[in-house]
Amino acid sequence: MSTITFRDALHSAIHEEMARDDSVFVIGEDVIAQGGPYTVTEGVVDKYPDRIFQTPIAEAGIVGLGVGAALAGMRPVVEIMYLDFITCAMDEVVNQAAKMRYMTGGQASVPIVIRLPCGLGRYVAAQHSQIMESWFMHVPGLQVVVPSTPKDAKGLLKTAVRSPDPVMFMEYKRIYTSEGEVPDEEFLIPFGEAEVKREGEDATVIGIGPMVGKSLEAGVLLEDDGFDIEVVDPRTLSPLDTDTICESVRKTGRAVVCEEDSSFAGTGAEIAAMIAESCFKDLQAPVIRVGMPHVPMPFAPSLADSVVPRVDDVVDAVRRVIA
């Protein structure tokens, strides 16, 4: 085990997979210069100069080329500088990458990974702070992966690169510098396996991305109230490990679903609806959702900080769900 950052975990996953498999390549804006805005692809150009493509500003083209290269058997790792810009390539994601296997009756495989730095970063307002996981969840054919720790980041990215189907890989900008223990030996994390990140008896908190860390912090604070929460990290939203989530909720009888994105028709909606349907008899209180209000991200730091869910919001929600 070594303690490394989330960014380092991604960086080493890419380097390891490129060393392992010649068909893996990197494509995106500024991925050579400074190794991309988050330096995740740093050094790739030195080791694999023929397998990294620094592009014009053309997201539809970037994803489109990635889809074609994947159809031809390559394994592109695409960086979209800010998730918000994937809106410029939604046809390529939704109508091409996601549906190709199906429309060809299983002939085609599109092993593309689209890395999506997302969420609030250094206060860059409404067009540079979005999340939108629920969009990708709703599209059959896409896999949606949301690591919350360096270990998960590494294991899930390596799995993503090996997946025969498209992966939307969420990277919350604010946790790039967070640290955690990562095994030194090679490892993979399967899709569709949630992890219980804290065991507890009184309520289940399902956290997405950075809300996992905040939920764990909330867990510590809630001990003072005498509440012992269980924190479940789905790790992949599609496929979604409903079994692990439901098992926990059946045990605790209470659930809070926490996401940084706005709640309305968001990720938490699916998870809450699923729990409410599957665990109806075991629920002792309504499932509560914690998320951003239904507003774009404001610029002013004071405002931005006020809308992104905090540890306190988790604490409050747990208190409400237990009360």
Place this chain on the structure above:
Amino acid sequence: MSTITFRDALHSAIHEEMARDDSVFVIGEDVIAQGGPYTVTEGVVDKYPDRIFQTPIAEAGIVGLGVGAALAGMRPVVEIMYLDFITCAMDEVVNQAAKMRYMTGGQASVPIVIRLPCGLGRYVAAQHSQIMESWFMHVPGLQVVVPSTPKDAKGLLKTAVRSPDPVMFMEYKRIYTSEGEVPDEEFLIPFGEAEVKREGEDATVIGIGPMVGKSLEAGVLLEDDGFDIEVVDPRTLSPLDTDTICESVRKTGRAVVCEEDSSFAGTGAEIAAMIAESCFKDLQAPVIRVGMPHVPMPFAPSLADSVVPRVDDVVDAVRRVIA
């Protein structure tokens, strides 16, 4: 009252609004030729030759120009030939139209209506049959309107044209030819007001778009079982009239949410999660969702017909929720 088709209702709404307000104009592909694929803009070119623009194939450009014209005080009614092609213009929808008012601190108004023919039509497979309302619901700043009858189509489209904010206007292709009574005098239907389309005591069925009609049919069949269902049509998904939905569910104690789109992270997820949270004490059974399985639309008519929810699926779901 006159009995007219859904298509006629839209057609007359556009003609009436164009007569009333010089700033209303039409833009889209083939909107002059044959009056668009669904003939909704038929005759506009004869009456208002300077207010209809037949475009190149360039959805991002079309919506982008619409946003600009709207910012300059015009009221564009944009036709996207198939909803699926809006994926080519998602930046314009999400980052421009939806956020402009907010990012400018309330200075800007973007009164654009984007008409979106959607859902299964004449068997045109995965890239020509999508729905995706839940995407638009999730975007703050967008209003999402889903008429299910000719009357609602007319009243809601007229309201949409007058709205100071962007409207995603869903037109399910399979109901263009359905008929219904429409008032002869001018009328508008406010956003955020659901309609109870059938009163009943035993269970609430929330239907979206064509599922309203199917739910009403199911209602008749279920009378044989001795079940009396209430059918609620939200009519607008954003804003969503949670009061009317919850009032009904509190009365019946049971809810089924029906959509034609795939359920996973879909429209029904939000509605089901909301009901499960708001009506927890009154629910006598879990909220059940009826929708398409999580697959793209297959081409073969036999397959396509097997995945789109039918009247039977509603009947089954109601029996399950009451059982």
Place this chain on the structure above:
Amino acid sequence: MALTEELAKKMYTDMWRIRMFEEEANRQLGLGNVVGALHLYCGEEAVAVGVCSNLRDDDYIVGTHRSHGHCLAKGADMEHTMAELFGKADGTCSGKGGSMHVADLSLNILGANGIVAGGLGPGTGTALASKIRKSDQVSVCFFGDGAAARGTFHEAITMGALWNLPVVYVCENNGFQQWVRRETVAVVDSVATMAGSYGIPGVSVDGQNVVEVHEAVSEAVDRARRGEGPSLIEARTYRYFGHSPGDLEEYRTRDEVEDWRTNRDPINTFRAYMEERQWLTEREDEEIQEATSAEVTKAVKFAEDSAVPGIEEALTDVVDTAWRVEA
């Protein structure tokens, strides 16, 4: 690729294969055996054939919504293609794709595409793959004149040009974009003009003349295979049928269609060329047409006999569910 007598015969045959396949597909549409959007290629045969006659089996093509011709010219089997239009289990795509998504990955036919200009990015991506692998495969992107207005056209070609990828962009300029004439919605007459924005060669050829198409593409393919980068070729052509079912064809006269059919038919033009060179006897011509007709009949029979897919098929092929990694 040099135009030998042998190749010419194959090309002539392929043109008939497309013509007869499409006419039959249209007939089957009338009978209700084929449903959905059916974009027919009749009149444009010289383009697909003039292009694909330069390609190897391992070269890539990506098509458009109007792609039966591209697939057949690249070698796709008529029986499975017809079965696909019928929505049958033996279709190339098991009935899940239909006319707008026919594809045969085993022949590197990436398939039709229901999104106008949707294929240009992926097609260019296959060329990127070839470059990375240092293979000498070439990719061809077919697209319509209408597609040239879309942003993806611009973005894809920019990258194709930037990295000198082995790709040939083939515009089928049939003068129409669904129900409108090109001149009412386009700002430049020739799509080949646009090559200037990308610093690549752009040529315009008579798309009714398969020899002209073949030669222009031959040069472009060679250039691409040598690693010298992409070319843009515009073939001026015409479609005989309406855009797809439901087209009232208000944008053209019957006379106009008749004129093209009579005076500029690509099959007639090529027949004359071959006869002049004594590459085709009347007898051979008859044999080709008879054999092709029989092939089409057999394809229809195959499609009719093929099973309707079982409804459980609707739920497969979303992702590869057999794939697993171990933790």
Place this chain on the structure above:
Amino acid sequence: MALTEELAKKMYTDMWRIRMFEEEANRQLGLGNVVGALHLYCGEEAVAVGVCSNLRDDDYIVGTHRSHGHCLAKGADMEHTMAELFGKADGTCSGKGGSMHVADLSLNILGANGIVAGGLGPGTGTALASKIRKSDQVSVCFFGDGAAARGTFHEAITMGALWNLPVVYVCENNGFQQWVRRETVAVVDSVATMAGSYGIPGVSVDGQNVVEVHEAVSEAVDRARRGEGPSLIEARTYRYFGHSPGDLEEYRTRDEVEDWRTNRDPINTFRAYMEERQWLTEREDEEIQEATSAEVTKAVKFAEDSAVPGIEEALTDVVDTAWRVEA
């Protein structure tokens, strides 16, 4: 618009206003009063000023991520603009937009845009509005050289050209696209070349020479106002600062920057031009700079004094909640 002495003085002043505003914004970034992405315009002043000096108050402009200069040149107030960068309640956008979204709709400044090439469609749309209304307003779309690769550039200009809209497309070609040199990611040197794809005039001018910019744009604006359609103007320019905070500037040398600052500074160039014509005395120059400096100081004071927006403000302006229709 003719370049009179009076207009030249205003332009010279505006160039200083932008220069000093930007340098101060950068200082405030260092102090932590300004946060987020800050894309500075220093070095490119001649473009915004050369363009906007041809515009009326009711003409439209749309900007880019690097738009403080565009706003100031079109007449935006420095105090509210600075307050916006501070995220304060008195900002032009009440602190909700920030640097990448500054806008002043009352001056038909539709604002900055955080999406590269995101403004070209909306900008062209304002010109469509003017055409429908038969007003003689003109719209200007500013965009960077990087934006010219995006599909929306292609789609928007196609429609601007198709309908002969009153719009001028102004490319600020500063030779960089974030952290890469244009030549490594672009396929044609001059963006003006691309005008050929749209059948509109395309010219390239020295973007460090405000007179040259002014004159080229004057012609384009007149053309647009006369209803003769769009033009594409490329201004070759240079930015003095890094792309935005965090730029290590590995893609250029200090010498290169110094060379532009010393030998091709737009303000120095214009000063020399004015002095030659005896349009500017040393005294006047000093006064202009002092007044501008005072204006900037006042703007900072204003921004500092302005309140932080109340958190309830985060929840307003999503849609117009006051709007209602009656059933």
